Amino acid sequence: MALRPEETELRRLDLNLLPVFIALMRERSVTRAGEALFLSQPATSAALARLRAVFRDELLVRNGKQLEPTARAEALLAALAPSLQAIAGALSGAVPFDPATDERVFRIGWTDDVGMAAKPLLARIWQAAPRCRLVIRAANYRTIPGMLESGEIGLALGFMGDDLPAIAKQRVLRRGSFQVLRWEGTPGPIDLDAYCARPHVLVTPRGDLTGFADAALERLGRSRRVMLGVPEFGLLRQVLLGTDLLCTVSDALVEALMAPEAGGGLAADPVPFDGPDSVMRMAWRTALDHDPAEEWLRAQVVAVLARR
Template sequence: MNFAAFDLNLLHVFDALMRERSVTRAGEALGLSQPAVSAALNRLRHLLDDQLFVRRGNDMVPTPRSEDLAEPIREALAKLETALIGDRFFDPRAAERTFTLLGADFFSMLLMPELATRIAAKAPNIAVRFLDSAKGDITRLLQEDVIDAALERPLTTPDWIATELMFDSPFAIIASADHPAIAGKLVPGTALPLDLFCEMPHAIRSIDGSMQGYIDDALSSLGRRRKVSLALPHFQSVALVVAKGKFIAAVPSQFARVVAPSLNLAIFEPPIPVPVPEIKLYWHSRHTNNPAHRWLRQEIMEAVRFIWNTGDRP
């Protein structure tokens, strides 16, 4: 292979295929047609003497050779982009690209309407897609540039992942306002009695099937436990189940305030002190000084502050 004559644009195609595992989605990310991506892949296969990606169902699965090349190519492209762009001004009005975020439905419901409106007004050719937390390991997704940023509770991450605190998210307990054990007996806004809290069946949001969380750790320190009877992957489904009248649930207080009026839910304080999770923004540090990525992070933080200050607190 004559590297001097190598088309570096092929590396962008390779990187997009590694992220998207689809010729069609890689083309959409790069602004190329499907035939153009296929042609580039064929050139890469010829130059590198490897299939690189093998079709399996609807996905393009990387070969071992591609797995070996992925990180060095991704790092090289990031360094080139930083070197060429540096701290130049980013013009969102002229930019054409797609940003990918990841988080719970808590964020897609509370934050994305405001963030999407802001981005649409300032950057009409920028698209945003929001992936569910169940998509996979955040460290891997950031390392492979599958996502630009993640919005999550505290995580244990390697040093190369950068973070910024967005807001604190204390827990609230939601129950149907008509629940027979609560209606007319307890005042919303107060703490649920501990014995009642432990006796009532709980629904929890869990993306990995785990049946415990922050609340259970706090109860365990007091020698108590609650009755977790249902685990669901989304906060919205938890709220809908609670509205049916049997279950109660511990959810982020900001989420509780948003859904309570429409679902006729009563909101209570936990019966014991529970550590307050810090909601953070996570991204790969190689993008810290990238002007487009910096603009995205700034828009996210401004959207959070706006919602916070207007009372629709995220």
């Protein structure tokens, strides 16, 4: 029986090249794509050369320090990504998982504040699954949807909205409130006048100096002074201690920063105005919904981070 045209085309392509293509399109770097797939740089370069030969196109061309996709590459990604996702979903449900012996690689994206609250999660995972490896990617509410959609991560943890891509599912882990964090050597509790009078520090990866609190204060005809922007929540302790700075953070982060093992020296008060809830969510790729390993991982997250 003669091969169909599409079957003839498939014989020209080593399907192992497709994950390399997806990684190259995501990372725009041979080195980073290789690291994501645990391939050497020469092996990744060789795979790119083979992809170029198969598709008769450069696919990715050098533009400064990164690679830029050609129009052909963009079209291929749009056509191939749904099929690869479906294949991954079909395979994932059939792969058993034994945490005691499995050597799975889990890819998690989390926001900086959740990462601080999730430290017990790492110990729990490694105790139960000592051979599994974790790749943690820095993420925020703006980048998480794209990272899930591209497959860069399988699981996301963060204070994010519910505007996730269709390929993702989600669960609310905890709903809480925001609190005002300060050095315990300064007066408290913080009322509205003190909140507006004292200087503030804002965690701002993008470098802007306004947040939800500014919008809430504007509705009250008030304002605050944001005097310092820092890129990550891990800097807050050293920034706040010994100063009169305030920082408005989630209650989950307050718990992490004020835990006995954290070192003390900080105090927290309720935010002195009505504001949004602090909502920590867990989101994951739909293709991994029934993967036994990913189901186990999500159960560990719920055990550590979900509010009961």
